[in-house]
Amino acid sequence: METDALRLDGVCKSFGGVQALTNVNLRVSKGEVLGVIGENGAGKSTLMKIIAGVMPPDKGTISLDGSVVHFGSPADAARHGVAMVYQDLALCDNLDAVSNLFLGAEIVGRRWPGARRRRGAMRRSTEELLERLGIKLRSLDLPVGQLSGGQRQAIAVSRAIMRDPKVVIFDEPTAALAVNQRDEVLRAIARLRSEGHAVLVVSHELVDVRSISDRIIVLRLGGVAAEFTAKEGYAEHELVAAIVGMSASAGAPNAKAGVELHGDNG
Numbered sequence: 119m120e121t122d123a124l125r126l127d128g129v130c131k132s133f134g135g136v137q138a139l140t141n142v143n144l145r146v147s148k149g150e151v152l153g154v155i156g157e158n159g160a161g162k163s164t165l166m167k168i169i170a171g172v173m174p175p176d177k178g179t180i181s182l183d184g185s186v187v188h189f190g191s192p193a194d195a196a197r198h199g200v201a202m203v204y205q206d207l208a209l210c211d212n213l214d215a216v217s218n219l220f221l222g223a224e225i226v227g228r229r230w231p232g233a234r235r236r237r238g239a240m241r242r243s244t245e246e247l248l249e250r251l252g253i254k255l256r257s258l259d260l261p262v263g264q265l266s267g268g269q270r271q272a273i274a275v276s277r278a279i280m281r282d283p284k285v286v287i288f289d290e291p292t293a294a295l296a297v298n299q300r301d302e303v304l305r306a307i308a309r310l311r312s313e314g315h316a317v318l319v320v321s322h323e324l325v326d327v328r329s330i331s332d333r334i335i336v337l338r339l340g341g342v343a344a345e346f347t348a349k350e351g352y353a354e355h356e357l358v359a360a361i362v363g364m365s366a367s368a369g370a371p372n373a374k375a376g377v378e379l380h381g382d383n384g
């Protein structure tokens with residue numbers, strides 16, 4: 119059997135008295151998109167942050183391509199091939215797209231005689247990357263603070279994947295985007311899948327998650343409550359039932375019966 123690109127075993131995390139994650143196991147293959155859904159506070163972002171090296175788990179292990187890894191920081195996780203597109207995007211508004219992409223990775227300092235040529239090289243590789251992802255930017259030279267939410271999202275996506283990571287994590291990638299911008303982000307995710315990346319997508323937009331995911335896990339109260347695969351098929355009301363912690367099978371032939379729990383009282 120093929121080894122999983124990413125695998126988590128028995129991951130636990132608590133914050134003071136709050137048990138945010140309890141014994142989470144998951145795996146993602148190369149070329150697979152895993153959707154992660156769940157109510158507010160279910161533990162989705164905490165889980166993604168652990169995978170991205172923002173914080174260590176209290177217990178449990180993370181493996182990449184079958185080897186256990188320990189991340190000391192997000193930069194460390196990035197070196198191991200894990201990239202994350204953050205919910206708040208984390209771009210520098212006063213810099214343009216090229217500078218945002220190469221921030222911290224610039225080839226030379228500005229005072230070097232070759233700096234201008236380097237800028238040309240960075241600009242060209244930015245254009246190539248955007249082309250590969252099918253992303254159109256209004257301008258590479260405007261400060262990104264002047265670009266729309268969708269354009270900013272596109273830059274954040276490009277930045278996360280420019281170093282060709284094994285695992286790419288999106289936390290709410292389509293929240294607050296207009297429909298055409300959403301489609302662009304979803305297309306970029308599909309492109310990543312076809313290039314063999316393992317992709318995790320956290321979202322409250324069930325329509326988007328369903329359209330893009332090969333498999334979906336539902337987090338509830340810090341644990342994996344259910345799993346659905348696109349191949350086997352599932353109905354939207356089953357996702358919703360798992361999110362709120364109701365048994366969908368109880369009412370499977372008739373969706374309404376599953377929703378009206380209190381009808382059985384007494």
Ligand SMILES: Nc1ncnc2c1ncn2[C@@H]1O[C@H](COP(=O)(O)OP(=O)(O)OP(=O)(O)O)[C@@H](O)[C@H]1O
Binds near residue numbers: 157159161162164165
């Ligand atoms: N840094 C922190 N310090 C203390 N508690 C935290 C911290 N981060 C998360 N929590 C708690 O852990 C639990 C899980 O939070 P998390 O942000 O992972 O949820 P989520 O599923 O991403 O929710 P949302 O859908 O609202 O983004 C919540 O009870 C939250 O209050």
Ligand SMILES: [Mg+2]
Binds near residue numbers: 162163164
């Ligand atoms: Mg969150």
